[in-house]
Amino acid sequence: MQELQSQIFKLKSKEQAAVALPDFPAQKEPTIKIFNIEEEKRMNKFLNKWFRQIHRWIAIPTALLIPVALTIKLIGNPALVTFWEKWDKLPSVFMLFMAITGAYLYLLPYIVKYQRKQKSNAL
Ligand code: HEM
Numbered sequence: 001m002q003e004l005q006s007q008i009f010k011l012k013s014k015e016q017a018a019v020a021l022p023d024f025p026a027q028k029e030p031t032i033k034i035f036n037i038e039e040e041k042r043m044n045k046f047l048n049k050w051f052r053q054i055h056r057w058i059a060i061p062t063a064l065l066i067p068v069a070l071t072i073k074l075i076g077n078p079a080l081v082t083f084w085e086k087w088d089k090l091p092s093v094f095m096l097f098m099a100i101t102g103a104y105l106y107l108l109p110y111i112v113k114y115q116r117k118q119k120s121n122a123l
Helices: 037-075 078-085 090-122
Strands: 008-010 016-020 032-036
Touching: 032 037, 037 078, 037 090
Parallel strands: none
Antiparallel strands: 008 016, 016 032
């Protein structure tokens, strides 16, 4: 039984694995959880890639627009200020995107560490 608990079984496809959950009563059949390893990995990689890409590409307009906004306000030309009022929210929206995606990137190493620990505990 001990052996069963600590083993991962290869199933029909190479991508599938099953784990015998450790908390089943000794006299009963074990609960076997089947999960798709490759699918989980792909999903994580997809998210990581897109959060990093969004963070990278939104960084460019953000870095350009913030000094532009500041300069327009400092110069104080009424025509320019009126024109800028329409676009004034844009740097804040970009900053919001940067903060959300940046926070995800910041937490990523901790998320990966946590998931790795959970998986090794499940085995
Ligand atoms: C609250 C705001 C932000 C947070 C929390 C944040 C956080 C992060 C983190 C954690 C990374 C990944 C570093 C690594 O590779 O381990 C990163 C990368 C980066 N950040 Fe930010 N960031 C923020 C705002 C900004 C802003 C305002 C800019 C520029 C306008 C910027 C530009 C970049 C760039 C260019 C990268 C490299 C992306 C890549 O090519 O991988 N970030 N940021």
